[in-house]
Amino acid sequence: MGSVVLPTLRRKREVDTAIRDTLDKVLVLRFGRASDAACLQLDDVLAKASWDISKFATVALVDMDSEEIQVYVDYFDITLVPAIIFFFNAHHMKMDSGTPDHTKWIGSFSSKQDFIDVVEAVFRGAMKGKLIVSCPLPPERIPRFQLLFKDV
Template sequence: MSYVLTTLTKKREVDSVIRDTIDKVLVLRFGRASDAECMQLDDILAKSAREVSKFATVALVDIDSEDVQVYVKYFDITLTPSSVFFFNAHHMKMDCGTADHTKWIGAFRRKQDFIDVVEANYRGAMKGKLIVNCPLPPERIPRYQLLYKDM
């Protein structure tokens, strides 16, 4: 399903989509198109893309591409899929009751969950916020045990 969405493989492409997406939430899904959970998420993203198109843009970032490793390291993408949100080139954070507010780890359970999260980011961004609260109930937020390396 990822053929419907733009796949970015170069740092230059990621830089320009972050810089050029204005007055919309930018959702970057970091992962591998061949990974089962990424495929599940990509299906939800592709099915939602038209519905959120007025206030969001969705792109996929191939974490195996050598050229995007600077972003993989910067956002500490160790678990995939991981979705990172931006608004007017500012990194949007979301408090989901987990240790990591910088990204959404895992797939969304259903299309409406993704739409709700993007909408929460958009509404928060329009109020000038850089961190928003997750609109989903705790049972629909994926839980991962985060292991911090080199601490």
């Protein structure tokens, strides 16, 4: 459902333009695959919340299978999907959610309201000039994952 409602970016130029041209709003980029069940569940949450957050955020889906997008996949070290990256006025916004990786949100949200709360926290922090914000969700609603490092 989300893929029908939300724009899908398949080229590097489209992602660059979205990051550069989204001003005074949070840009939410969901990196994933349309065929992945977890991505479809997250897309449904994003689509349902997109109207509620439209005054302060824009949501777009990024197709990881596209060859041109691999530059971003490598740069942000996206190995687990779905992964969400936040931007505000072309600045990468980070979130301290108690996980080892602050650069992106990995996994889905349990509800539409959780997603809205996270985006609102990013927006409020960005408006105060912060580049990293604290996650407003309780720890039991934050997806957990185990990072594996190569050659360590």
